[in-house]
Amino acid sequence: MNLFQRFITSIYKFDEYNKLIKTSLSSSLGYYAAVSLIVIIISGISIFNVFSVIMDGVEEKIPEFTIENGQMSAEDKINTNLGGTVIILDTDEDDAQTLQDKAKDYMQGLFVSKNNIIINQKFTGRNDKFSFKDVVPGGCTKADLEEVFVVMRAVYKVMIVVFLVIFRCVFLLFVGCIAKLMSNIMRGGLSFGDSLKLGIYGSTLAVLLRCILMFFTPMGLPDIIYYCVIMVYIYLGINNCKKMMAV
Numbered sequence: 637m638n639l640f641q642r643f644i645t646s647i648y649k650f651d652e653y654n655k656l657i658k659t660s661l662s663s664s665l666g667y668y669a670a671v672s673l674i675v676i677i678i679s680g681i682s683i684f685n686v687f688s689v690i691m692d693g694v695e696e697k698i699p700e701f702t703i704e705n706g707q708m709s710a711e712d713k714i715n716t717n718l719g720g721t722v723i724i725l726d727t728d729e730d731d732a733q734t735l736q737d738k739a740k741d742y743m744q745g746l747f748v749s750k751n752n753i754i755i756n757q758k759f760t761g762r763n764d765k766f767s768f769k770d771v772v773p774g775g776c777t778k779a780d781l782e783e784v785f786v787v788m789r790a791v792y793k794v795m796i797v798v799f800l801v802i803f804r805c806v807f808l809l810f811v812g813c814i815a816k817l818m819s820n821i822m823r824g825g826l827s828f829g830d831s832l833k834l835g836i837y838g839s840t841l842a843v844l845l846r847c848i849l850m851f852f853t854p855m856g857l858p859d860i861i862y863y864c865v866i867m868v869y870i871y872l873g874i875n876n877c878k879k880m881m882a883v
Contacts, residue, residue: 642667646837646869647844653873654880656837657830664833672804675843680796682850687792691785693718699725703776706769707750714748721745732765811835815870824874834877838869 637645637655645652656664699712714725722745724735732754735747747754752767812832819826819834826834842865846857857865 639667639670642837643840646840650872650876653834653837653876657826657833657873657877659833661829661833664836668808668836671840671843675804675847676797676800678847678850679800680793683796684793688789690718690721691789694723695782695785697723698778698781700778703768703772706767706773708748708768724748808832808836811839811866811870814867815874818867818870819874822871822874822878824878826874826877834870834873838873839866841869842866
């Protein structure tokens with residue numbers, strides 16, 4: 637079967653799942669790689685768009701500023717919330733800790749005062765404080781920061797791709813283990829290689845639904861539904877294989 641035929645079969649032709657299992661492991665991995673490429677492209681675009689919205693919002697709201705001799709001077713103040721990240725800039729304050737105390741309920745934040753900056757992330761327990769005198773001893777302006785943002789966008793794109801590739805590799809082993817465990821429970825008699833192939837094809841619909849929904853929301857299909865769909869397809873695939881073995 638070619639890639640398109642396997643794609644159609646994996647979605648709704650459960651009575652032919654035994655044919656999918658009979659395809660070679662290398663061919664099945666090729667199918668998985670093709671599906672993963674689509675997932676990486678769509679997921680990467682969706683994730684980066686969210687990041688870009690935040691970055692664009694930050695760039696738009698940053699006033700003209702200058703950092704000289706370890707102190708910042710800015711034309712305006714900032715007090716905003718972008719994607720759950722609170723950003724407060726007030727160069728009338730000497731210590732960023734004072735600004736952070738005003739926003740303790742936020743999960744993460746960026747607090748900038750005249751002399752220092754605090755980057756807070758409650759979910760990791762990080763609360764890093766940096767002095768402008770140590771971080772930018774040579775001074776800095778908004779134009780310099782915009783050049784840094786250009787580099788950050790490029791680096792983030794690479795990081796997204798690397799993360800998604802690693803995730804798809806781990807996911808492959810994960811669904812293979814699920815299929816093997818379910819096969820043992822159902823006495824399906826599938827080897828790990830066959831279970832790996834069953835996991836590949838059984839996850840097709842869930843992956844397709846997640847990719848489609850990512851056009852509307854970055855989260856796509858909720859995890860509980862995502863994995864329930866995969867397990868149902870693996871279950872149906874094992875049932876079909878057992879029936880064919882009994883013939």
